[in-house]
Amino acid sequence: MTGNTPADAPAPRAIVFSDLDGTLLDHETYGWQAATPALDRLRGAGIPLILASSKTAAEIAPLRAEMGFAHCPAIVENGAGLLPPGPAEAAPDRSAYQRLRAALDAIAPDLRHQYRGFGDWGAAEIARRTGLPIEGARLAAQRQFSEPGLWEGSDTGRAAFVAALAQHGVTAREGGRFLTLSFGGTKAGRMAEIIAHYAPDATADPATAPRSLALGDAPNDREMIEAADHGVIIANPHGTPLPPLPGEARVRTTVPGPQGWMHAVLDLLSDLL
Template sequence: MTLGPRLLVFSDLDGTLLDHRTYAWQPAAAALERLRLAGCGVILASSKTAAEIAPLRDAIGLADWPAIVENGGGLLAPGADGTEIAQTYAELRAAIARLPQGFTGFGDMTPQEITDHTGLPSDGAVRAQARQFSEPGLWIGTDADRDAFVAAAQDAGLTVQRGGRFLTLSFGGTKADRMDEVIDRYRPEHTLALGDAPNDAAMLERAEIAVVVANPASPGIPPLEREDSPGATRGRIIRTKAEGPAGWAEAVNAILDDLATTKDPNPHG
């Protein structure tokens, strides 16, 4: 039987591998190269669209690996350019239009408005609108009205996730769901997940090793289940002090150092 990679890494982007303000990933370049040389896989997992992730995945050097797009709405295949269009998005927009008002989705915004809210360049804003499975947006109104909107969306069969800036609506599917598909395909010995926002929590819980990357601009991730009951946990939880890609690299290097000094009791599964 062919063995999978020793470590498969699942990484959120904004505020995790990408700096929250500059969107730079380069502070993690050396750690990414170390993963590549060790034969480890890196799966990008983000609320971003396939059209956004494909060129970024190429730039980082991860085109040989799939990516989880739109908060788990779908998977971008290795080497794909993200131009496929799904009918799901039109159906989702129609469902959102029937909900109480107060939610402004990406489909309601101009590219310039998306740039204003996200800091993305104009071409990046256009790619962010090339949605297939989900609709991120801003809530304009009170917290109480937002809670009523979320309840109405859930009653209509939609899933609502909160990220660092936006509410994201979809017909379901999470990063953790897609993570299971990727794990079933590659059969790694160990799994690591890194994230910074509440919509990463299920992915972090699913991984053997989880890293919560510091991001003061994020609502933060409350204590995970495995943190509350350390005696019954598998793997471990790490919370970084450094932010964004610097914290990402620090944690990844520490984990690789640890794996280099340990051996699995049953390395062939």
């Protein structure tokens, strides 16, 4: 990972990892402004905010800049890739996505024809399938690491489809809406990589590692929440909530979206700082 953190800079006391839709972004308006007091506190304390979402780098980069955290990396496409700190690239590297699409097209046609992904649809169909405005759909189509789509065949056929892709090193993860293909990577797996970026001495001396906070609202955030020192489950009245987790000792908000996010982060920061 590249970035602008000097090699001799002290590690931050904490790092916050956050899902976006329904967590830091309002479910209806996609606004984040209700979380402004907590975002200001993070910036003032020098605590990185790592946005972690199924969104593409093209979608996350402007949001990250608006929030004032362009100096922080972000986890994109559900952990299949990372967005480095700094301004968005004018011509991002899409070679991994091109290899993914080539692997998809290399499997037997009778299986391939039963799966349709973002690369098959175009912006108008992505907008129809997701409810995104057309400009948002164009950004969602700028994929670098993964391919969401729909399987339109039988369960038996899907198992054969997934097995065929595995021979090309491609994994398939079922989300709330799409079957997403990638060469691997999860939000939780990227957390360790980012913590090591900010605290390279933590491997030798774990006492120097920053405390990690993770916030999310849906089942695909579970691994990230469980991997953090402090996990926060944001209320999710619009979708499938996270079930009780084994040995749960985590915060569950009663208020959804950025307002619940703000209160949870401010409460945790008051204990940590």
